[in-house]
Amino acid sequence: MTSLPNDTILTDAGLAARGDGRVLIVACGALAREILALRDANRWAHLDLTCLPAIYHNHPEKIVGAVRDAVTRHRDAYQSIFIAYGDCGTGGLLEAACAEMGVEMIAGPHCYSFFEGNTAFAARDEITAFYLTDFLARQFDAFVWKPLGLDRHPELRDMYFGHYETLVYQAQTDDPALTELAKTCADRLGLAFERRLTGYGDLETHMQGWATG
Template identity: 70%
Template sequence: MTWLDDVELTEHGLPPEGRGRVLLIGCGALAREVLALKAANGWDHLDLACLPAILHNHPEKIPDAVAQEVAANRGDYAQIFVLYADCGTGGLLQARCAELGVEMLDGPHCYSFFEGNEVFAERGEMTAFYLTDFLVRQFDAFVTRPLGLDRHPGLRDMYFGNYETLVYQAQTDDPALTEKARACAERLGLGFERRFTGYGDLETALRRL
């Protein structure tokens, strides 16, 4: 006798607690937004597993990290959905998700799906540097220190000399975050624009689940 003999399985081969449940494998940069959407809409059937946001500094590692999470959890959920867009993987994440038989977010990156992929593509902005709520909060950890701007301020021109505007894509109406984003623009010597995007295509994708 195996342990399976003592467990009632659903028609999907899942234990009862897994039927109808969806696992979201997401970037840690989206955690606050996903949890807010879950709470606001009562989406209690969605569970969230976050990978470290710092993987964006090494996007080539994202496909393997996602695959490991899928393999570890596939037997416990009716569906797994990957909350990453391409995010610098050069199509490798999409290929891996296709191999694994799981869906993922559409778009090249979070700046696109927060604004709405169609709207973002139409803008065709080439001289804008984007920040989300997460990146405003974590500006020093994800921009200043990794680029060495805290130690070598003169690198600013090398990294940002071709940018003109810092665009803050706000997911929430938070005056404190807006002022912090404005200060980030000043530190980089860029113009400032705030756009309230809300959750964009992220919310649309979660509603389908």
Template identity: 70%
Template sequence: MTRQDLPDDEQLTKDGLAVSEPSGRILLIACGALAREILDVKARNGWNHMDLTCLPAILHVHPEKITEAVEEAVKKHRNAYDRIFVVYADCGTGGLLQKACERLGVEMVEGPHCYSFFEGNQAFEARDESEATAFYLTDFLARQFDAFVWKPLGLDRHPQLRDMYFGNYTKLVYQAQTDDPALTKKARECAERMGLEFERRFTGYGDLETTLADWAQRSASSEQ
């Protein structure tokens, strides 16, 4: 008998005997830009029944590819887990990711993008019109500013294009997930390079943490 001959809820021990796998396993399919934050929240709460697999963060440069990548990941892993959750917001997919998740029977994080759910979707929506001219950084983007902002826009080669790209912005808002002076310094330097005012907001993990907590609690309750 091979592993493929066994039911989905069984595995082989070293002695070749079939035993039941632990039930209630959760898989989070997430954007790679959220990996550090998810792993931190997971560790602090002791959610050992929750696994994480990440899609490349660079997909945010090509949001039209996100939905297909998530669909493929769900189909690949769904037989190995009791529940799968998608740790993306809409993220520029124009509602297509939401429709795909509904079709696949999986839940995703609410909100238009991570800047909203880190701040808290309600708080983000309540901000005034001045936010329309804000450029946002998270901890991830503060670390990876060159790779995900500066170089993709060609500003490493053509710095004279800076004002063309950022001329309609008035400030850079750094949404800090962690209280890290080094990252704050990096974010401030990013604002200076872009010619923008700098504002730091300590958001923590916002709706990301509360959403993960809800998923973990509901999954645990369903197994009791």
């Protein structure tokens, strides 16, 4: 089984490629565990993975340039490169960059959508839902609580989250401890809690195509 870096490393530094395999996936660090779990379960040993820092989730202006750099740096070492990002707040710029570079990315606005399935997610049209994945439940303080200053000024919570009604936890794994952690996050935000066991959604579908294409 692949040894995984801890969440802090994935958040701040990402993950370096092993330098082997024929196919490289360039991904957000928040997807590392899911991608490696799918690779191991399906014995896709020819897939290699490199991740950008997951904290770019909070700084989408950094994503396009970093993806470009990763593709340029690794292109000569792999037969194919694929991008495990949705639009992720880049306003279409990542899609345009991928088209220019001739690399395929995952369709959809963000991981919340492709974990649930883009079609199903779009049909819900949930404007009052705040989403967490497995990774973001574990890293709630690093991605939500501290960046918004709620560790210093908890009284600002309702200003930030007053228009939300429900925290939706999209569970990639059936882990009771993570469910309890996500419930705690909902309580901290003063939101109702809903859990959806999404599994890997469209990420798995794309990886199957990348591995066998």
